Amino acid sequence: MTMSIPLKSSPSTRSASATSATSKAATSIPHAKALKAAVCIAVTLVIYILPVPDGLTAQGMHMLAIFLGTILGLILQPLPTSAVAIIGLTVAMLTGTMDPKTAAFSGLGSASIWLIVAAFFIAQGFVKTGLGRRIALVFISLLGKSSLGISYGLTAADLLLAPATPSNTARLGGILFPIITSISDVQESTPESDESRRRIGAFLCITANNVNAITSSMFITAMAAGPVVAQLASDSDAPISWGTWALAAIVPGLLCLIVIPALVYLIYPPSVRHVPSAQTDAKAELKSLGRLSVKEWIMLLTFAAMLVLWATGQVTGINATTVAFLGVAVLLVTDIITWKEMAANSSAWSTLIFFGILVGMATPLNELGVTEWAGAFIADSIEGWSWPVVLVLLTVCYFLLHYMFASELAQVVAIYTLFLSVAVAAGAPPMATALLLGCTSGLIGAMTHYASGPSALIYGAGYVKTAEFLRVGLVCGVVTVAIYLTVGLGWWKIIGLW
Template sequence: MGGVDYINDSYLCALILKDMVSEFFRPAAKKRSRRGIRMTRVNMKELTMSNTDKQQAVEPEAKPAFNTGQLVRSLICVGVGLVIFLIPPPQGLTGQAMHMLGVFVGTILGLILQPLPTSSVAIIGMTVGMLTGALDVKKAAFAGLGSPSIWLIVAAFFIAQGFVSTGLGRRIALIFLSMLGKSSLGISYGLAAADLVLAPATPSNTARLGGILFPIITSVSDVQDSTPKSDESRRKIGAFLALTANNVNAITSAMFATAMAAGPVVFQLAQKAGVSINWGMWALACIVPGLVCLIAIPALIYKLFPPTIKHVPQAQADAKAELKEMGPLSMHEWIMLVTFIVMLVLWATGSIFHVEATTVAFLGVAVLLCTKIITWNDMVSNKSAWSTLIFFGVLVGMAQPLNDLGVTGWAGKLIANLVHGMPWMLVLAILTVFYFIIHYMFASELAQVAAIYTLFLGVAVAAGVPATAAALMLGVASGLIGAMTHYASGPAALIYGAGYVKTSEFLRIGLICGLVTVVVFLTIGMGWWKVIGIW
């Protein structure tokens, strides 16, 4: 995994993600006091900015040198891919199939080891595929860039900007905080409720946590003199809130297809495998087990990692004071709110009225553009959206030839033989837990979905698991994996980079909470799915 260099790169990734999130902060910035929930977002940035950040702020053109660790990781990616590329094809596969598998595995290793940024790795992989003939330039190489599911992600990134720029997202968080913010545990539930409300239309879970909720966490912590400067200070409340928000974010990301960037990709991959799932089905399937997890996880973390400060009456008072200062909803907030509600209704009823989810998302973007809640310049500067388009558009385009050439089916049969004869419930449980654990090898939910979702789905269906249940369970697991390590996702890297939580604490709490949520979905969730007819 690259040892210390890999962890350092993950930390740098956190800092970069933080700076990206800060782009969302500026439009809604208001004058606030240095203390309380009204602390400025600039101060929040100072709390989490390292010396490396400050140097980069002064010298934006400076680029990191290509170090030895990067070279070693690059050679590993090239070497493994080349070995697979040159291996004589086994029975059932063609030479082109092995070539495509070699290019794909080399690219996925690049996403795991990260010798270069993810989009760079994807473009290089696609280029190698075209040069070697593994990827057909006219039919396959760029096919993923035209995928409606990928563009759904892009559109929803722009919608997320509207929540931040109008201040509606922060207002929602403050409303829940004003109702539940008397204690440390109450604050964690207030933030969880806000995350749940915002999740359906915020596929950038990094922007949702980092751009809206995390500034509130740091503000509350600052009032209680809880900073990353010492163990005693951070354990007062800051570390507890940071850990809770991170694990709650993984749950809300799993509850809605549009709550994380990987959701629409799951839709597309499932559809190509012959399984039809939609937004309403996903939301209905997850509402019961998801709510159980949202109730259980903050209480579990409170037990495993309790804050030293239990009661925080000032947080509730500050929330009420800021809401009063914000005044009634502005016209832009009303437009954002109504647009959000209409989108949810259309997503939930899309199968009835035959309106595609991507169409709904771009309808929302069009409204926000017409009302100037967001501008074209805002969209152009949204690096996360365009990076996602390139990254996953390329990966989806590379994954399809693997299916067409029979590689996925061939690998699926090999694994299916290992679980042959087992009850399908046991097979689904084994595959889901393994899918969860294997995320230790990945640095994002999207990377894992693009790499192995289709393979696991094929194995599950071949072993007798009902196709819809398998597709949904693996899709849900793709969200739950986001909090298990400090490099598991954008939000996790952001939380880790802030310095409130130590690595050992992050890994321990992430593993325990992750396994608990997986068990809840495999038990309560499967029971609920039986009631609503999914299997």
Template sequence: MGETVRTGGGGGDPQTGARQPFNTGQLVKALICVAVGLVIFLIPPPKGLTAQGMHMLGVFVGTILGLILQPLPTSAVAIIGMTVGMLTGALDPKKAAFNGLGSASIWLIVAAFFIAQGFVSTGLGRRIALVFLSKLGKSSLGIAYGLSAADLVLAPATPSNTARLGGILFPIITSISDVQDSKPDTDESRRRIGAYLAITANNVNAITSAMFLTAMAAGPVVGQLAQKFHVDIGWGTWALAGIVPGLICLILIPALIYRIFPPTLRNVPQAQEDAKDELKGLGPLSMHEWIMAVTFLVMLVLWATGSVIHINSTTVAFLGVAVLLCTKIITWQDMVANKSAWSTLIFFGVLVGMAEPLNTLGVTTWAGEIIAGLVKGMPWVLVLVILTIFYFFIHYMFASELAQVAAIYTLFVSVAVAAGVPAMPAALMLGCASGLIGAMTHYASGPAALIYGAGYVKTSEFLRIGLICGLVTVAIFLTVGLGWWRLIGIW
């Protein structure tokens, strides 16, 4: 079975299209998911939870386990989980069940796939990739650092990390991979360089999201919620606090992933010369390339200034798609054929719709109260460390950073302050953690869903690398970060 959302059918062979039987291994995985979800579903609700909340938790945990074990393709698991939720009454089909499919953030991901098609169809993406290769193409690691630097430069002015990775960097990654004959089709091909660049970009994006107030949609929400504790996290305060631990993470993570998930194409000494020669052969930009380039730049400006001119990131993305359609750079047929985009819409939209009731039914509040009881009476630094780690791991229950911030950020800061943690480091650390959680699973955020949907990285690889990198970056913020914050007077 395929392990990514690119696998659209049931038991079909991804190479031949032939339908395969549901084998014993898949059956065992399916039974495990059902059993775990059913046990939670049937447990009498503890104090503080309603029966419906317990039922929703059971359905959600069973679905998440299905996404991890993959008895069926990801989108199929999500649809089955949603169906079970509706049948059992845990999900209201008229309200919560389909809310995620109408989320602007999810449609931003879909639009990013179409924008990437424009880069490919015009050849502009290939040209940009060749420029990168001509400068940094001696090694896969060098290319990864070049992309990381670009993400860092763009982050302060791009308040949507999905737009930053999906609309700006992702097309470059796919084009570089294409130049090096690295495609998602086979293990040998994807592991040449595409899988490494994709998973590295995803984890780097989480780091840059944690470094600036305006680097992700959840950042301004964190700033607003922190004011309830009389904490004013200004843009400069967050940037100063995040720059040192963030830069250390950016230096470390590409090299760490290179070690634990290395590309088979490591040294490409001829790549620079080949890239320079091909750039000469391409000649000046074509009319379609110019249109694509101008559209891209206008989108970048609108994304960067969206909060000032009051235009939504998703609106900007679809403005770009509309221009590409009008100029015939992409066609409706191209969009219909983009299985990755539509599969991502289904699996991520369903998960967002399932995660929302966990908040409204009080499941997340109940979990937070349990945590509060565990840390009572401890030194405040230890309390902050424990709460941040809990905050990290509880993201396995959420399908976006913004959803988690809206659901439990205030609760966790309240617990921290009540336990003696100074309000500023509590609010700021949990705010930074809200960015760092964005790469830990294939459904953790919009950028993660997009990278997963591209098909370069298998589920098991995504979860393993996301966990390792997440723990490393959180540890750096909790050690180097807290030390740096002491020096600059945050506590």
């Protein structure tokens, strides 16, 4: 009997095979990108040349086409995010849809966007001084037995800060994000590779982002859009006090905060789940670090002052972005960070470009009547239905329409009053409706990578890929909205809000 022994391939054979595989991959990648680009162009052209429906102007229709094409490009990514945004803006200017002297670059001057940029620089200060690592080690020493435990620790911190932080971007970007990056750094998890980012950094980032959306829904003062919602509701004869909102949201909100970290852990798990030695190692390293250095003290005091100013913004009248840049200025003067380091922060500047352009492109949709037209179309479609059905459908539509917006505040200003009036006209209780749409205005902040300032910041950090961001954001958003529609409305019935 003879035996057949498989021959090992020679180095030259393996090299040739690898070269062939690389060549095929290199060929397939441009083809895939070209196909994605063709889809984006085709969708834009089809909508652009469609007959203009009643209630819309030609300019509004063209703006809608370019915006949807750009959003599709951000999802499919035939090119990097900032490149897609620049191309979309260029098309809008070339077609005369946006005036380059007025509208085209208006988004780049948004205070909220510059707050995001400042948050990146503040995070640099935490990392460079070592204070972020020290804080991370404290978290790990207390909750470091598991990645899930750490995520719940960050959740508790967000909830504690939310009532006193009117900017959810400042809360996540300026306070929690530096801690997340430092924890990730300790666990050797960086955006440099898939294996590294998925160790723990990606999980903590996307969990914190979805948690931030929940805490934003729980208090009037937890996001910039909250006071606007309260004012619009009051103008519609459904006044909401701070206490009423907090009482209404406490039960569904806490349930969401319990469910979402565990849900993300299930559908987007970190590769490092159990870290049994982390607590011991963290305690040992904290002991070796000794007392805080001078620069750590400066960073800590600057951070504490910023937190106080953010919390008292409604009293002092100091804008959250002003506070953030005050902190950056202190860090520059004290040499905690340098201009050279700021200039090299590509994540900050990329986020400024892509998010600023999107905000600038989204604004004309409201000014040209596109969002009002869409709301009227929805109202006509549900006329004559029972109010519970109308309320559920309007809430779901309100949630899904955020794919067309680049901030919670923009959507609130554009369609909150319209949706509230349609639901009330159908017989829905005014207070419950005003609260449900108000809370949903917070929940929408994590559904896409351009949905809000915190989302743009988390996406810009590079830990989470676009497809992952959209998938987890949609699943978490659907779950949280469902909790508010069921547990929330049930709780509001018990406390007499309807």
